[in-house]
Structure formats: structure tokens, C-alpha cells
Amino acid sequence: MRITRARHAGYCYGVQRALKIAREAAESSEKPIYTLGPIIHNPQVVKSLMRHGVNAVKSVDDVKEGTIIIRSHGVDPEIIRKATEKGLKVIDATCPFVAKAQQRAADLVNDGYNVIIVGERNHPEVVGLVAYAGHKAIVIENAKELKNLVLKNPVGVVVQTTQSIENLNRVVESLLYKVKDLKVFNTICNATSHRQEDARRLSRHVDLMIVVGGKNSANTTRLAQICRETNERTYHIETAEEIDGAWLKGVEHVGITAGASTPDWILEEVIERLKQESEKQEV
């Protein structure tokens, strides 16, 4: 059985950067270190950071002293202000691509645009983008949600960095029927585009596609959706233990990809397990 790993798979620049910042903070500080929410959407990595003294909290209210790390998704600037006022040290690990989208949202509002954010309304990155747009933005998840919206010109669009280009295209196409004055910032990051393009291409050529990453990770879930569109034998797993040997019956070629928050060691374990299961099938 052949196993092909997508060229772009696993940790992205923003996640690597946030993890490096968290590890360095843990090594250099005596006081407790916290992240606002899990630093990345990968339970295995979050557990390993806890062993190094980096713990996730839900809110600034849960922290009395020490350091708060803002994770790569970014936050409402009000939260940073609150933490600073409380005397906490704030380390901002917001991914530069997310920071760019935040800036675009703020600029559009300042320039008088009615802002639409394309993304998952409850995702922390989108919650932060809404705050940067002065809480005046409308969030839509897809083009269907535009149907009953009455929009005033001019309209400005920014996108959650991990959305798919197809979803953005459908939204923009629908908007063109509704408004005349439209400005679109494609704030989907390169890491996301590359992972999605590779996954789409690979899933067309294999018998089975495995997508590895946190079940709570938006970008991994989207990768799985994209693969499923072209290959219905797609499985989204978090760890190697979830692999069921029965999936491999009659399979000659397996494709593997992973979300931006999946470490390499988990991918390697998955590949190893697939090899073992494949050998069992051959016996």
C-alpha cells in the first residue's frame, strides 16, 4: 500500500511562532503562564505545554498574577487592555496574518464601509475581527446567509484566515447582485490556501484520505470537508489509535494531510500505524 503525505501539511508559521513564544515564556518566567483558551486546537500539544507550566484559562478574570499569552487567533483589544490594567504581563502571539485581517477590518470601518466578515461567528478569530471592526460588522458563514440581508453601499469584506476560497467566491458573487460599491480583502492566509489546494489535489488520486488534527480545529475540519467533496472515503482523526484496519480493505493508495495545528510527531505516528495495519492486511 502506498502512502502519500500532502506537501503542505501540519504546523503553519503562525502556530509554530505561537508555540515558540509560549515555550520561551515558560523557560524564562518564574510566575505562572496562561494562554487565553488553548494555545492551539490540538489537545495533545496543549497537554504537553501544561507539563511545562503553561495553562489555558477562559478569561482574564481567572488570572491573578503572571503572564497571559494571546494565542495566534488574536483577541478583542479590550481584553488586552483589561489584562494590562490588572498588572498582568501580556505577550501577544497573534499570527501576523490574523493581525493583517484585524487591521483591514478596522480600516474598512474607519473608511465608512459596512463590514461583512466571512467566517464562523463563534470562532475566536472572528470574535476578535468583529471587535476590530468596532462591533459594527455583520458575520456570515456562507452565501445563503446573505439572502434576507438588506445591505447599504459601500460594503467591505474581510475573511477568517482559514476559510476556503470557494466559500469566499460564492459570497462575493452573491454580493455583486446586492451592492454596487464593494471592496474585498482576501485575508485567507497562504498556509491555509496551500494546505487546501494540496489536500484537494491529493484526495482526487487516492483510494482513501486521512485528515489528521483536532476535532475542535476549524482549519482541520475544513480540510476534511474539502477532501470529502472529491473523495467520500475521507476520515478525520486526532491520533493514530483511531485508525480502523477495516478502512484499508482493498485500498492501494492512502493520502494524508493535517491541519495547521497538528504536530509532525502525530503525523508520523499515523503513517507508522497505517503501515502496520497494511502489513496485517497482507498476511
Ligand code: SF4
Ligand atoms: S493558519 Fe494562517 S493565519 Fe492561522 S495561525 Fe496559521 S499562518 Fe496564521
